[in-house]
Amino acid sequence: MSVTSEVPAAFRNAADDPGAARLIREGLADIVSRRRLVRYLVQADMRKRGADTILGNFWWVLDPLLQMLVYVIFVTIVVSRKTPDYPLFIFAAILPWKWFTTSVVDATSAVASQDRLIKQIQFPKLVLPVATTTAGVVGFAFGLIPLAGLMLFYADRISPFLLLVPLIAVVQYVFTLAFSILLAAGNVFFRDLGNVARHVLRLWWFLSPGLYSLAVLDEVHVVQANPILKVIANANPFAILFEAYRKVIYGAPTSPPGLPDWTSLAVLLLVSVGFLALSTVVFKRLEPSFAKVL
Amino acid sequence: MTTIDSPPPPTLRADSLQAIGVEDMGVRYDLRFTKKTTIRRSVGQILGRGSQEPFWALRHVSLRVVHGESLAVIGPNGAGKSTLLQVLAGIIRPSEGAVDVRGHVSGLLTLGAGFDRELSGRDNILLGGAFLGLEDEVTRRLLPSIIEYAELGDFIDAPIKTYSSGMRARLGFAIATSVDPDILLLDEVLATGDANFRAKSKARVIEIVRAAKAVVLVTHDMSWVTEYSNRAVLIEKGRLIMEGDPAEVVALHRQHTDEARAASAAAATAAGLDPGIAGQGRR
Numbered sequence: 001m002s003v004t005s006e007v008p009a010a011f012r013n014a015a016d017d018p019g020a021a022r023l024i025r026e027g028l029a030d031i032v033s034r035r036r037l038v039r040y041l042v043q044a045d046m047r048k049r050g051a052d053t054i055l056g057n058f059w060w061v062l063d064p065l066l067q068m069l070v071y072v073i074f075v076t077i078v079v080s081r082k083t084p085d086y087p088l089f090i091f092a093a094i095l096p097w098k099w100f101t102t103s104v105v106d107a108t109s110a111v112a113s114q115d116r117l118i119k120q121i122q123f124p125k126l127v128l129p130v131a132t133t134t135a136g137v138v139g140f141a142f143g144l145i146p147l148a149g150l151m152l153f154y155a156d157r158i159s160p161f162l163l164l165v166p167l168i169a170v171v172q173y174v175f176t177l178a179f180s181i182l183l184a185a186g187n188v189f190f191r192d193l194g195n196v197a198r199h200v201l202r203l204w205w206f207l208s209p210g211l212y213s214l215a216v217l218d219e220v221h222v223v224q225a226n227p228i229l230k231v232i233a234n235a236n237p238f239a240i241l242f243e244a245y246r247k248v249i250y251g252a253p254t255s256p257p258g259l260p261d262w263t264s265l266a267v268l269l270l271v272s273v274g275f276l277a278l279s280t281v282v283f284k285r286l287e288p289s290f291a292k293v294l
Numbered sequence: 295m296t297t298i299d300s301p302p303p304p305t306l307r308a309d310s311l312q313a314i315g316v317e318d319m320g321v322r323y324d325l326r327f328t329k330k331t332t333i334r335r336s337v338g339q340i341l342g343r344g345s346q347e348p349f350w351a352l353r354h355v356s357l358r359v360v361h362g363e364s365l366a367v368i369g370p371n372g373a374g375k376s377t378l379l380q381v382l383a384g385i386i387r388p389s390e391g392a393v394d395v396r397g398h399v400s401g402l403l404t405l406g407a408g409f410d411r412e413l414s415g416r417d418n419i420l421l422g423g424a425f426l427g428l429e430d431e432v433t434r435r436l437l438p439s440i441i442e443y444a445e446l447g448d449f450i451d452a453p454i455k456t457y458s459s460g461m462r463a464r465l466g467f468a469i470a471t472s473v474d475p476d477i478l479l480l481d482e483v484l485a486t487g488d489a490n491f492r493a494k495s496k497a498r499v500i501e502i503v504r505a506a507k508a509v510v511l512v513t514h515d516m517s518w519v520t521e522y523s524n525r526a527v528l529i530e531k532g533r534l535i536m537e538g539d540p541a542e543v544v545a546l547h548r549q550h551t552d553e554a555r556a557a558s559a560a561a562a563t564a565a566g567l568d569p570g571i572a573g574q575g576r577r
Contacts, residue, residue: 012381012384012387012388012393012394012395013388013391013392013393014319014320014387014389014390014391014392034424034427036424036430037424037425040417040420040421040424044410044412044413044417044421047412047413047417048410048412048413114408116408117408117425118385119380119385120385120401120408121401121408121426122383122384122385122399123425123426123427288386288387291385291386292321292323292324292386
């Protein structure tokens with residue numbers, strides 16, 4: 001009876017050293033042939049998040065709102081900056097950022113936490129980080145509910161440009177996936193990568209224009225003295241993403257929403273696809289040693 | 295009634311009948327990347343401090359299993375038996391040599407390893423099937439028989455964390471044996487559960503062994519080796535020491551075990567007399 005989807009004949013030679021193009025092809029085939037497994041893993045992830053908590057999946061809605069509240073209090077009272085409709089201004093960044101950090105933190109342990117399974121069954125390990133990253137998309141979709149609620153308070157900023165949010169999310173997904181795959185593989189060999197990632201992420205958030213707009217940087221003395229910093233700040237993927245999300249959700253402090261900067265989004269998408277190919281090759285190269293190291 | 299027929303005559307050993315071929319295979323473990331490496335430790339090692347020799351879990355192993363054969367792998371703990379099964383299952387790539395496995399492989403390695411404790415038994419069956427690479431329709435078709443075989447009753451929709459260890463073992467066994475493999479890899483699976491389930495599982499394994507085209511079994515149960523295998527190999531310290539008739543291989547293994555026991559007893563006696571000498575004498 002032919003029940004398995006794998007190729008029945010398996011010839012493994014130690015001298016076999018596949019090239020980058022073949023590894024990418026294999027990686028694609030891994031995901032396509034095991035899409036059902038990815039789906040089950042995503043469903044399991046969602047179910048587990050809901051279990052054991054009083055509010056269940058409602059946390060997906062509540063969490064970004066509470067985070068927004070903290071920053072609104074911090075910035076308006078402590079720093080006393082005045083930006084019109086500030087809650088919506090930062091919510092447009094909190095939502096994608098929460099998606100990114102959740103995916104990255106989960107993906108870091110995605111392979112290492114399945115050590116028992118990896119030592120028992122042969123399956124494409126690439127499905128693990130892909131599943132956690134995809135589960136993050138579902139969380140992001142849940143986050144659109146509080147966004148819709150918040151928009152009701154700022155009804156004059158509601159616009160058809162909101163429909164472009166999924167398009168920007170696609171760019172972010174490709175970038176997040178590339179990042180997650182790389183970290184998932186690296187964490188097998190360096191278990192403190194999770195700690196490193198957490199601190200880097202916190203720093204990254206404050207260096208990205210989430211609580212402030214990119215234009216604010218022009219007023220900062222350090223940036224005025226070193227124009228190179230402005231170039232670096234503009235090249236930050238999350239500068240491009242936050243500015244794009246903000247443009248279609250919030251607009252600008254004094255103007256309504258509009259079209260995002262397509263050029264920088266397109267460049268980011270291209271770079272992310274290249275990054276994804278690179279991290280897939282790295283992952284596939286390291287994959288054979290996972291069972292030994294874990 | 296129970297045994298597989300005696301080994302096929304040499305004339306039948308044509309290449310089309312080969313299920314598993316292993317040629318001069320070796321598995322090297324780089325001890326630089328063992329469990330829970332931190333970046334600091336690795337940087338230290340890359341800079342030359344605390345460099346470690348590579349460790350060969352298996353080396354120069356060659357063997358061949360043809361269709362209809364049941365091969366027993368025996369040897370002391372840490373000899374590399376489980377590593378051999380992991381290589382045959384495709385979980386570990388050989389560091390040298392080549393491995394040729396023809397057919398669908400199923401491994402009944404340690405049971406219930408991949409269970410997700412938060413999910414129900416039913417969800418775990420579906421997830422387990424997906425991990426094993428089964429088509430979804432196949433898993434769904436097998437679902438009722440797996441649930442019945444595991445004797446879980448209403449617990450099937452409760453999270454695995456509420457299961458007793460016996461229930462977990464039964465479910466793991468039921469999932470792993472629901473597949474009809476061409477090549478079956480067994481690693482010490484016969485010692486789980488209560489006496490009742492052990493008898494039931496042994497019967498099931500015999501059934502699969504008969505249906506499978508080839509079986510490779512790792513066990514410490516010597517009666518199983520002589521009773522159900524038609525060939526055996528002895529592995530010690532990663533080397534294949536002997537291959538041949540189960541009874542002869544078991545005899546050599548018993549002899550080596552007795553020698554090792556005598557040696558360690560002697561070392562223990564020496565330790566009582568002079569701790570310094572014993573420290574050198576013990577391996």
